[in-house]
Amino acid sequence: MTKQKIVVIGAGMASGRVLENLTDAAPDQFDITLFNAEPRGNYNRIMLSPVLAGDQTYEDIVTHDDAWYADRGITCRFGEKVTNIDTAAKIVTGPNGDVAYDKLIFGTGSEPFIIPLPGHDLDGVIAYRDLEDTERMMSMGEGNKVVVIGGGLLGLEAAAGMAARGVEVTVVHIMGHLMERQLDEAAGYLLRKSLEGKGIDIKLQANSKEIVGEDGKVKALMLDDGTELPCDLLVMAVGIRPSIALGKEAGLAVGRGIHVDDQMLTSVEDVYAVGECVEHDGAVFGLVAPLYDQAKVLAQTLLGEEAAFVQKTLSTKLKVTGCDLFSAGDFAEGEGREDIVFRDPSRGVYKRLVIEGNKLVGAVMYGDVADGNWFFQLIKDETDIDEMREMLIFGPAYQGGEASDPLSAVAALPPEAEICGCNGICKGTIVDAIAGGATDLAAIKATTKASASCGTCTGLVEQVLQVTLGDEFEMPAAASICGCTDHTHEDVRRLIKSMPLQSQEAVWQELGWKSRNGCHVCRPAINYYLLSDWPIEYQDDPQSRFVNERKHANIQKDGTYSVVPRMWGGITTPSELRAIADAADKYDVPTVKVTGGQRIDLLGVKGEDLPNIWDDLNKAGMVSGYAYSKGLRTVKTCVGTDHCRFGTQDSTGLGIKLEKILHGAWTPHKLKLGVSGCPRNCAEATCKDIGIVCVDSGYQISIGGAAGMDVKETELMCSVPTEEDAMEVVLAVTQLYREGAKYLDRIYKWLGKVGMDWVKEQVVDDLENRKALAARFELSQTIYNHDPWADHVKAKADKYAPMADLTLEAAE
């Protein structure tokens, strides 16, 4: 019997598996010739990462050595690139001569995608694909810097492998979270945190602009925001694309890959393709499981058996020590889909199951992936999970589990985490006191001073008591922020500072949020807490703000807006008034009203006109009055010594100075000030949040007034001799309120909780602390003291217009 002649082009994982299957099933039926452009046989490419990390060696990952090929009678033509294929004559030509075939198999694999950035051809710019690339990365060590472009599976494995060798690695990723194709935001956040813990610097939403070189060698990567990242090696791991050039030359039908049918047959008779070079039913393949399926189908077909390749649900695991993650199936949200989310902050665990009807369709897990394959099986088998739905997320071993524990965030805090900010008391100190017999809140206060000052950490101290004492401590009920969490505002504020938490994702994960991304109640509060505690680190999220603060105008009941320009200290000029009048005419403003805060309100402006009217007012020298904000509104003044025969100080001047320095600051609720030039109090300063009454000897500063739902007179805080002192006290008390109060508490409500004595201790008696508070306020203002109108006019005016107008098209 004459043997069937098979020629295989490419010694990769898929073609290797075809050869195994064929020679196992029918050892003497085929005469096989194997071409490979690389000067070696088949090795397990997906294990290159463990080689890079030093967990394995190249020898460990060779799947077929010389002896294997010799044993199976396979003629190896390694290092030979196929130069021609004649599918009519059925001949393959290589540098060392022709080979005739009965059946031809393409296993040409894929090529790494190189972004054509300026400088991509410099020495030291590599992909992560083969052993040569891996060896190049292995040559890096301590003192070297490497930039990896691409925060997908391969890029992160490369980064972790090099970081383990002491290399300073930066990952640049264009998307908002890592591995966005396999993970959701929450799992991406945990992964990032864990990689940062390994010393890898991660830059998200970063666009590469150009690669800078010196003497033909890579020197740095430039981002489009001007950041320069110096590097000795730059690895591009942004994806792969099927190698189709040879197939195309040979006349095979190609799209993204070489087109094949369910039997892996190409458009040309007796020519097959398998692996990463193929396109089957519109899909191309990069993970190993479907490649092995294809290899099996092809081997069976060549052996004359019936077989068909079917695309299946895939699962992914990342091969980085210490980062356990797993994803399978489809986890996009969609109509009729439900999520089951489980978070255990103390163990850094996140699990999310996506259910459609009675079936599990997707799973994402981080931190604890032990049940991954069980869930994957449920997805693949389309098992009816209705019966086990309640306990499904706890995995196969767990039937009859308990709900997630709101105390776990506190339980997970290290002993050195600060619980009481006023007195600098750590969790460890409290736990020690409990062990020493202080078993209730009063005893803790007496022995440690924790929660004995402003009291906002009371909830946390109680939780430490409960975690330590268990059932022996009875927890007083406290209202949580909203249905998304069991924590109170005070607890969340304290934990944001002490853990520390610097992003919304971090808050949701570490504090065990029960929803995907919060709700309209908690999002504005968390956004405020983060920007007030981390002004530099955290970036304000307009999408977590109520419309008025996002659009910098007050929405009215008919969907129009009101526009209020600042009039510093209530002082205006004829030219400003003319500009306001002109704007009112130009934009058909139906109502112009003088407000209680000594300025002018233009009511009834259409949303799409906002950037235009702002631009006009900006040009006349006016800026946003923040009349819409949980922030500084106005500083109301009287005319003071300038004109009034009773005036004792320059109240107007002080008002203007205060309004300028406080402009743009966000606070827990609105903040209104008043400065009166004498005790006759024409500026009504004693019913403001902060009021100053000028007297001959200086300035009386009082806080906690209100003239709204509640009417309150201010309480005197202190008297100071100079204008400079008055300014510093106002900034310090504003900052104390910003740092401590619950979102949507005006100063008087906050004052009711912390007490005037405590505020005086912080702001009046302790001069050093006063200065520190004022300095923190000024630091925050380096970010927030600006005019949002001008910013919006410049950067996003087009977003105020409708995205499209179909009123004409639809009528046609």
Add this chain to the structure above:
Amino acid sequence: MSWIDIGDINDIPLRGARIVKTQVGCIAVFRTAPDEVFAVSDTCPHKQGPLSEGIVHGQSVTCPLHNWVFDLNTGQAQGADEGSIPTYPVRVEGARILLDAESVSRRTAA
């Protein structure tokens, strides 16, 4: 269905919305955190608040006027409130957002 290209997905802020003017009134086109796109009426049935200006969370939006919450899949009001808003077929191809032309023309609305 015939699809009309109304713009690029990146023109809508993440967890935000933009409006499209049509013969059947303003339609709010939403983009959620995982880049899903929904098209619903911009008008809250309660007091006609502009839903495109609401806070987007999960697959829901909260009306900026009185905090009614709507499921963007079904248009149904959530919780104790009763009411619903029309939803419109929309899909994303590459980065382009396509809206069904027929459902937003006056003929089918009548």
